[in-house]
Amino acid sequence: MNEIDVLVGSRIRARRYALGISQSELGEAIGVRFQQIQKYETGANRVSASRLWAVAEKLGVDIEYFFEGIRSATAQAGLNEKPGERFNFLSDQEAIQMMELFHQLPRSQRSAVMAIVRSMAEAPPQDLRMAT
DSSP states (O other), X not given: OOHHHHHHHHHHHHHHHHHTOOHHHHHHHHTSOHHHHHHHHHTSSOOOHHHHHHHHHHHTOOGGXXXXXXXXXXXXXXXXXXXXXXXXXXXXXXXXXXXXXXXHSOHHHHHHHHHHHHHHHHSOOOOOXXXX
């Protein structure tokens, strides 16, 4: 699988999920079956330009949405990180749900949540065993 195809598929899945559109509904809108949408979303099959255009229209995004950050991720990562690795969270349903909930918060609460999450991410892992 090509890393760019995987990234594009992850973006399709994330946007579709955020809008509450099923794979069947998206497939019907662009003229393919839901199995093909599954293959696009995993990167197993490459999305043609015309189909990607149709997907973008159905999902209400510009075509650039599917490619945002590829250059910057590559430039920041050097040769060690592949372009799609920075966006792996897009295939994690909990991460998508977390982003949706975060954006529902008032701005004043967002900074507090970010501070908590940042401190948790930067803290060394703690031993979860109880002291005896």
